[in-house]
Structures are given as structure tokens and as C-alpha cells.
Amino acid sequence: MLEDNLPTLQAWSQGLNASFPILSDFWPHGEVALLYDVLRSEGIAERALFIVDKEGVIRFIDIHDINEDPGMNAILKTLEEIEGK
């Protein structure tokens, strides 16, 4: 989910060949980022991850520096917990 307009994202997502939806939080600008407390005041979002389980409950929050790669381990661990494995 990004603060860009749709044409920009379309160009980007075609390049990525992404298997997941890429959403535009462009108008009203950053509304969902604001809802999730990850909008910076200059109008761009933090790099942030949320896991929402099947009941619609937040199970994982990670807000990290734009230059950091968050890695997959914590995400996989949370998903395994949710699935009771």
C-alpha cells in the first residue's frame, strides 16, 4: 500500500510482476496510512507491516526504518502461530 497515484503504481507493479494486490493510498492522501498511524507528516508512509488474522484482529505490527529490510522470519513465525502450528 503506497502513497502514489494509480498510474505510477501500475507501471511499478507491471515491472515487479507482483502476485499480490498493490493498493494506492493516494486520495484522500494517506487516509489509510493515517488510520494505521504510519503516515509521516511530509506525506509519505513509514515502511510498516501488519498481519491481520481471519477474525480481523491485528496479530503483528512492525514499523521499521525505510533503509531496513524487515526480513521474513517474524512474519512466518506469526502466521504459524495464527494457524496453530
Added chain:
Amino acid sequence: MRQYSGYSRDTALASYAAWDQGKFWEMHDLLYENAPDLEREVLDSLALKLGLDMDRFRKAMDEKAHLDELQGNLDRVHELDIWSTPTVIINGVMIKGVQPYERYRELIEEALASSSRSGPLHRIQDAALRILSPAEVFAETGEFGRGRVPLWVQAPRLKPVNDLKVGDAAPDFTLPNAQGGEITLSAFKGSKNVLISFLPAAFTPT
């Protein structure tokens, strides 16, 4: 030399030419009323409508009298990496795109609260004001300064609105999907776990 799209260069020059005669905003309004049909003859007719001195107006247009000034402004905007309309600079903090009213208010109040009139914030504020009125910078310095002005201050994170924690219900949303259609979070309820990843901008390294 930057590329200008459509009538943007000539309409900008017409605005400058009207400004010479004290009718910048009047021209601005007429241009928007008449968009997108803004070829040169239309610009002349708008100038006539505003009661401008037509010899002066035509001369300014024919000679592209303000082209250097316009180019300087454009260079500056590129230098500042301003691409979104609107982009607002408050106390040196650049805000891209439309924000809720409260965000502007928060930043303006923060700026007002910083009482020092000679500290770095104030200097940046001066610079930001100059950025917003390049004509004044030009009048003062005779140039469109390059790299003279600190451009960017890392904006603070906004105060949490919802203060979300693990265990809270995820706020629902519906957003357009770049691959088409829309995605609503609550549509996955009962069927799928969802990973939401916020990225600041397209082309963020993944």
C-alpha cells in the same frame, strides 16, 4: 532545457506578462476558466478582456520576456524534488499531496511554538518562504540560487491517531488496486490472513 507540456509554457509566460501589469491573479482565473483551449490567440483575447496594454503584452509574449525567470523557477522546483500538486512547505517541512486539514494545522502550530526567531528552524522557514516566492529571491539576489537553501528537514512522525496494538481490530479500508478493481480488508474476514505492507513510494527497494 526542461520540456513543457501542452500550453503550460505559454500560459505561464502570459501570467508573467499580466503580472507586469498588475493582473496576475485575474489572468490566472481566466486561464483556468478557458482551459484547455489556450492557444496564443486565446491568450491575447484574455489580455484584451483584462484591459491590458496590448502592445506591451504582445511584446512580452513575442520576446518570451520571462522565459529565463520561468526556467529558473522550474529548475528550482526540480531541485527541490517537487512533483505533487499541492506541495506545501511549512517551516522547512515539505508536505506532498493533499493532507487532512488537521495535519497542516498541527505543523503550523508546531512552527509557531518554536519561539526562537534566529534558530535553524526560522532560517529554514525564511528559506521556505523564499522558495514559495522565487520572484522575491530573484529581486533580492538577481539569481535563482542553486543549493543556497537547506531543502529538506526530516518530518517527524505524526502523533498516533488510533494507537493500534496487537489484539486490536484492524481498521477496515477499501482502496484501488494497481492491477484493477478495489480491495476491501474486511472481505478477507473468515477466509484469509492478510499481510498489509506500507511502503513510502513506488520503487522502494524491496
